[in-house]
Amino acid sequence: MLSYKILDEITPYRFRSESELVKSIEELSQIFNFQREKIGEYLSDERLIGAYLYFYFATNVPKMKQCLELLPRTIFEELQTSQIIDFGCGPAPLFVALESFGIKSEKWGVELSSLMLEAAENICEKLGIEKTQFVQSVKSLPEMKKPFLVFTHSFNEISEIEAKRIIETLNPQNILFIEPGTKDVFKKLTPMREWLIATDYQVQYPCHTQHACPIQGEDDWCHQVLRVNQTIEVERLCQILKKDRRNLPVCLQWYSKTEAPKIKQATIFKNWNETKFSFEGWVCNEAGKIVFVQIMKKTLDKLQIKKMADYRAGHQIKYVIDKELDIDKLRVQYIDND
Numbered sequence: 001m002l003s004y005k006i007l008d009e010i011t012p013y014r015f016r017s018e019s020e021l022v023k024s025i026e027e028l029s030q031i032f033n034f035q036r037e038k039i040g041e042y043l044s045d046e047r048l049i050g051a052y053l054y055f056y057f058a059t060n061v062p063k064m065k066q067c068l069e070l071l072p073r074t075i076f077e078e079l080q081t082s083q084i085i086d087f088g089c090g091p092a093p094l095f096v097a098l099e100s101f102g103i104k105s106e107k108w109g110v111e112l113s114s115l116m117l118e119a120a121e122n123i124c125e126k127l128g129i130e131k132t133q134f135v136q137s138v139k140s141l142p143e144m145k146k147p148f149l150v151f152t153h154s155f156n157e158i159s160e161i162e163a164k165r166i167i168e169t170l171n172p173q174n175i176l177f178i179e180p181g182t183k184d185v186f187k188k189l190t191p192m193r194e195w196l197i198a199t200d201y202q203v204q205y206p207c208h209t210q211h212a213c214p215i216q217g218e219d220d221w222c223h224q225v226l227r228v229n230q231t232i233e234v235e236r237l238c239q240i241l242k243k244d245r246r247n248l249p250v251c252l253q254w255y256s257k258t259e260a261p262k263i264k265q266a267t268i269f270k271n272w273n274e275t276k277f278s279f280e281g282w283v284c285n286e287a288g289k290i291v292f293v294q295i296m297k298k299t300l301d302k303l304q305i306k307k308m309a310d311y312r313a314g315h316q317i318k319y320v321i322d323k324e325l326d327i328d329k330l331r332v333q334y335i336d337n338d
């Protein structure tokens, strides 16, 4: 786990007290959540970049590790054989997360802010993350054989037109969005999904179909919920700030030019619940339909029960239908992925 010792060495601003740090994080959080018009301002402020490092960067590293774990295993082969471009890389939490999975491919960070860029370079140097290069604009990137473009909490900061322009310029084989799990972000991602499918891409995660999203136009949104372990230092800050960085909602979507596998799988959509005799909840299935499934515990072994108790929105399950309980309500037999 990343310790604050490294951040103390690279922060552009030395906080005089914990309370100054806490106030600065609160100020930054206000900008992210309620003052979006000021979103560009923190990027040239050393104090707020310091606050970003101690709170958002420190918590985004384990968040990104969890995202990678939630995605289909095939993503690791793709990452390992690509040139990875992190658009809006900030202090490069993605590169730190990739390092822990042994992804040694060439990594390019694109970052507008010089302060963020400097922090990213210092972090990669301190942690010995190799083959990393940083530029301030997509235009400065060289030609690449197999680019893998990742938007890490940055798609929500740019316009849809700009995002499309970046994709058209880079023509990546793969695109991954790791974005805040809010309704607004989902609504912005939905037309992107349609555009990407109409262009050349197939959804690899979370959907099992290339058809229209079943909750498009509904007063709901598709997102995943991560349960993240934070360091004691971060936990202490979270308690003072009264902010939860353990249960983190995320909009995680992976697109590729490679054809998506045609396996019968479903992604947990919401309300995954353990009852005395079963696990049940709403899933989005391979036909792109939201259905309610119930898995009886008596059909599972102890290990499967333990695993399933940890499942949340975003986990994927394979099953065969046992019985139709009602319209769109199924009792199913779980098929173990492992």
Ligand SMILES: C[S@@+](CC[C@H](N)C(=O)[O-])C[C@H]1O[C@@H](n2cnc3c(N)ncnc32)[C@H](O)[C@@H]1O
Residues within 6 Å of the ligand: 043, 056, 057, 060, 087, 088, 089, 090, 091, 092, 093, 110, 111, 112, 113, 116, 136, 137, 152, 153, 154, 157, 158
């Ligand atoms: C919320 S931060 C995310 C940082 C990091 N990826 C993370 O997940 O912690 C968004 C970043 O996107 C960068 N950004 C926004 N628009 C950009 C653009 N047009 N070109 C390059 N970077 C941009 C900002 O400078 C900022 O550092």
